[in-house]
Amino acid sequence: MVLHGIKKDSMKDEESQKALQKKAKLYKELLATVLGYKKEHNYRDGPLKHCAALLEINPDVSTAWNYRRMALEARLESATGEERIGLVMNEFTLTEKALQKNPKSYCAWHHRKWLVLRGLSSPDTELYLCEKMLDFDERNFHCWEYRRFLAARMGVSDQDELSFTTKKIEQNFSNYSAWHQRTLLLKRMQEATIATAESDSSPHTGVHNVALSSEKLDQEYDLVHQAFFTEPEDQSGWFYYLWLFGNTLHKSHLENGYTGKRVEEEIQICREMLQLEPSSKWVLLALARLLVTRGAADLTSQAEMYSIYEKLMQIDPMRKLYYMEVKDKHIAFSSI
């Protein structure tokens, strides 16, 4: 684990130095001891306790977690009743402590997953851990990944998981992780509703040739509108909005007229927002992209699109070269 976020002069005083030296000595001894136990295949309670003490200081020593798994594999073979329960409970307690210390510890999450895969935990316990961790940090991608793992294992419906993302988004529109999760669920739900083999969408290429239905799109536009009406500078909703637009450009929607209608509605909405906030970067960018979809023949729209990019180059100079290049590329939205 590399040391992120540690202030330079935070530990220079003598008392802190002494404490650090003491901790260093303890850590060094613990580490050497645990590696020794591992080498000897010593899986008794005492050694496991030492290992736990080490991991409580540093949850990222993967070899120590490996040792614990070797110990469990060996002992669970013959352990029964209380001993068994005790062994397993220790792992739960330890992983929770480790995750409190470092909520992003790959090793700790993996160890927990390993316990579940061995049937040593109940889904409810794990979901509860997930919810607690997401309440603490709604952007913890390890936790979201863990939640996906649990949902798949428990057969939780995509609809239920979708409701969970709605809940998270309504708590905080700026939850990019929840919006991301939404794209997965909606895509999967749509693919599941396609009965025929006509769709050559492969769930594993990340590209969908299957778009969301117009009903679904209407619902999603309503949701994302709430997000950017509430806070236009919150970028998460805007990334999602552009993805919705990619879906809207699907050939099925072009054919049934939905695209044309939706483009005009969204252009109108963007214009209204610009009246209140004329220099809102995200609204300007969205409008520029929407105007591209009106087609190259629509010279007025193209001219407006160019002038929007000129404005963006001024209000968001950090990305000047991006805007300069992309205005000639006539980029609307991707179809991912």
Added chain:
Amino acid sequence: MSEESKLVELDVEAHAKYIKSLENQKEETLESLVTEHIRVSGVYWGLTAMHLIGKLQDMELEGMLEWLMKCQGDCGGFAGNVGHDPHMLYTLSAVQILVLLDRLDLLDVIKVVSYVQSLQQPDGSFAGDRWGEIDTRFSYCALCCLDLLGQLDTIDMDKAINFVQSCRNFDGGYGCLPGGESHAGQIFCCIGALAIGNALDTVDKDLLGWWLCERQTMSGGLNGRPEKLPDVCYSWWVLSSLSIIGRIHWINQEKLKEFIMSCQDVDGGISDRVGNMVDVYHTFFGIAGLSLMEYPGLAEVDPTYALPTSVVRRVKGE
């Protein structure tokens, strides 16, 4: 040189001194101890940084190489340090060190290759070790490692690439696993893997390039995903990805350079952000990021292999 003017230029001497000071450091400080288990990567970061600033000759290499080879397990993989378990991450770092120093003669290539091969899964993904954690980081490690050894044909490349492609998200980015949220570190791994596999055609470069250039915050520094704080290490993960897809000019390089400079410590080393403690990881990635932006005096770095370009050319026989 005044304290202030030091911060607007790369203080190569100070950084060389800092990295050199790590060389013979006995594992006594807590900081050193808590990173003991990843030391092999630490050495790769330190040595490559020294190469980029033209100071590799200052390092004591023989003793280090002896120690490095002790980190190799019977299975062929390398651990992060003696006594620890082998893992894909340190296997790559070890091979990178040996390639950097042109000491592949020390390596039983067949053994390493068989270790990496053994970790490929039926769906093309790679586990980190025998305990089965799957992550696109390990796909990158596997492909980079094998490519440096000229042994890419020992694994199922089609499946490996398909798996990476299956991790592409709505925003053009990539995550740890299929469905994993886009994150600059994972994006580097996936784009690097796709570059090695000659499969960049499935990357939506305009969309991803835009997502990546949106990582630049008001401070000029880069974050790893939306709404997060900037961190010097993203000067590498984001920039190398942008470089590979030909859009490195989409970020404001002057402001990023300023940010990296401000993260320097007058005593040497670079930290994750201004005012924090330095470490060799951020020192390397800050320098590597500056190299990608052609900062004067730095050797050129290859964005795919995270090694000096001259070294990659040598290895690939160009």
